[in-house]
Amino acid sequence: GFCSQAPIRATLFPGDGIGPEIADSVKEVFNAADVPIEWEEHYVGTEIDPRTQSFLTWESLESVRRNRVGLKGPMATPIGKGHRSLNLTLRKELNLYANVRPCYSLPGYKTRYDDVDLITIRENTEGEYSGLEHQVVRGVVESLKIITRQASLRVAEYAFHYAKTHGRQRVSAIHKANIMQKTDGLFLKCCREVAEKYPEITYEEVVIDNCCMMLVKNPALFDVLVMPNLYGDIISDLCAGLIGGLGLTPSCNIGEGGIALAEAVHGSAPDIAGKNLANPTALLLSSVMMLRHLNLTDKATRIQDAIINTIAEGKYRTADLGGSSTTSEFTKAICDHL
Ligand code: ATP
Ligand code: MG
Numbered sequence: 001g002f003c004s005q006a007p008i009r010a011t012l013f014p015g016d017g018i019g020p021e022i023a024d025s026v027k028e029v030f031n032a033a034d035v036p037i038e039w040e041e042h043y044v045g046t047e048i049d050p051r052t053q054s055f056l057t058w059e060s061l062e063s064v065r066r067n068r069v070g071l072k073g074p075m076a077t078p079i080g081k082g083h084r085s086l087n088l089t090l091r092k093e094l095n096l097y098a099n100v101r102p103c104y105s106l107p108g109y110k111t112r113y114d115d116v117d118l119i120t121i122r123e124n125t126e127g128e129y130s131g132l133e134h135q136v137v138r139g140v141v142e143s144l145k146i147i148t149r150q151a152s153l154r155v156a157e158y159a160f161h162y163a164k165t166h167g168r169q170r171v172s173a174i175h176k177a178n179i180m181q182k183t184d185g186l187f188l189k190c191c192r193e194v195a196e197k198y199p200e201i202t203y204e205e206v207v208i209d210n211c212c213m214m215l216v217k218n219p220a221l222f223d224v225l226v227m228p229n230l231y232g233d234i235i236s237d238l239c240a241g242l243i244g245g246l247g248l249t250p251s252c253n254i255g256e257g258g259i260a261l262a263e264a265v266h267g268s269a270p271d272i273a274g275k276n277l278a279n280p281t282a283l284l285l286s287s288v289m290m291l292r293h294l295n296l297t298d299k300a301t302r303i304q305d306a307i308i309n310t311i312a313e314g315k316y317r318t319a320d321l322g323g324s325s326t327t328s329e330f331t332k333a334i335c336d337h338l
Contacts, residue, residue: 007038008294011063011261014041015073017268018278023073025280025331026287029306032335035291035299040067044075044086053082054089061093064261069294071287072263076270091124096253096261097151098158099124099232102289103219103239103249108312109321111244118222120239121162122232123155123187124253129229147183147228152190158254159191159226160198170202171195174211174227174235187228212238240265247279247320250286252293260293262286276326279318281307284334306337313337 014023030037042060051058055078064070075086090096099122105114132144156173163171173191177184188205195203206214208231214221215235219242227235240249246266253261264282272278284307291300310316316333317323325333 007036008069008296009038009040009067010290011060011067011070012039012041013060013070013072013075014043015268016044016076017074017270017273019073019075019268021274021276021278021327022264022280022283023071025327026071026283028331029284029303029334029338030287033299033303033306033338035296035303037291048083052084052089052093054084054086056086056089056093061090064094064259068257068259069290070261071283071290072261073283074264074266074268076268090261091253094253094259094261095125095256096259097125097256098122098155098254099236099251100162100254100289101236101239101249101251101265103236103243105243106248106308106311108308108314109244109248111242113219113242116219116239116242118219118239119162119166119168119224120232120236121155121159121224121226122236123151123226123228124232125229126151127183127229145180145183147186149186149190152187152228153194156191156194156226159224160194160201163201163224164198168201168224170204170223171198172211172222172225173203173205174208174225174231175205176208176231177205178207184228191226208235211235215239215242236265245320246282247318248281248285250282250284250289252286252289260290262290262293276328277319278327279320280327280331281311302338303334306334309337310334 014020040063042063045055045057049057077085101120104117126146128145130146135141159171175184175188177188249265251265264286288300288304310333316325316330318325318330
């Protein structure tokens with residue numbers, strides 16, 4: 001039509017295991033919805049690329065750097081010595097500093113709560129994940145938790161900006177500063193500094209143990225949560241569990257300079273790979289996050305509604321949601337709902 005725009009290039013890593021099947025599902029749905037995206041597909045290599053010290057090629061990283069936007073299926077790191085894990089390589093090379101996971105109840109899919117609507121934002125580069133562990137003397141080991149002002153301000157800034165641009169009212173910083181006085185104390189201090197620049201957003205601080213209890217008792221108490229790396233790992237999985245598990249939860253990694261790499265939360269599910277059984281919802285909803293990042297809001301909303309309506313209707317569901325549809329039947333049903 002007259003308004004059709006030039007296609008936007010985006011990198012696609014179909015990944016391993018069920019990855020190619022659920023990536024096919026995304027491609028089909030994007031075609032059916034006429035999404036102006038041109039995929040640049042990259043597969044994980046079979047040999048270590050010395051430039052990245054991993055099975056990811058330099059070219060595939062360059063593709064994300066150039067396009068600034070991508071979608072990633074699950075990647076199983078091959079076992080063996082002398083290389084970096086795929087996820088670690090992506091995180092380090094693309095400087096993916098924040099992991100964003102929206103968690104909202106899917107209408108029509110019954111879980112304990114039907115009013116979950118929160119966003120967890122996890123610092124992704126430091127904390128307990130700095131990899132600095134060593135033995136002091138026999139029987140005593142030490143692990144260093146690193147918190148920096150720079151990384152804390154960066155993730156806090158992202159959280160408040162996200163809240164403001166997504167119509168959210170509140171940001172909760174999750175911490176254990178009563179025990180980790182220096183590290184979590186610095187994290188909180190940075191969150192407070194950023195909060196002052198966003199007077200329209202309510203800011204609160206919640207101790208992590210209390211946060212866990214509140215989340216399982218009444219998840220509707222929360223809006224946007226921001227936290228250091230390890231707490232984010234745990235809390236984001238807890239939240240995924242609240243809405244129905246791995247097959248449903250999307251996420252997006254944000255890197256320096258505005259790179260966005262969306263990915264499903266689940267792994268490569270080798271037990272069901274190649275059998276046309278996988279639930280593509282998590283990767284599809286991740287692709288919706290990617291579209292929102294690109295401001296393709298109408299397309300994003302249309303696809304998201306089609307997914308939600310298909311699941312709510314209940315006629316076509318994959319086995320993990322108690323149905324008997326194949327990946328392709330479920331995908332076709334979504335396309336029919338568009
Ligand atoms: P990896 O080593 O890549 O993490 P894994 O064996 O840990 O793989 P996960 O992907 O973490 O497997 O999945 C754990 C369980 O959840 C498996 O039984 C898997 O079949 C199931 N599962 C995960 N993702 C999906 C999905 N998208 N659809 C259906 N089932 C899924
Ligand atoms: Mg796993």
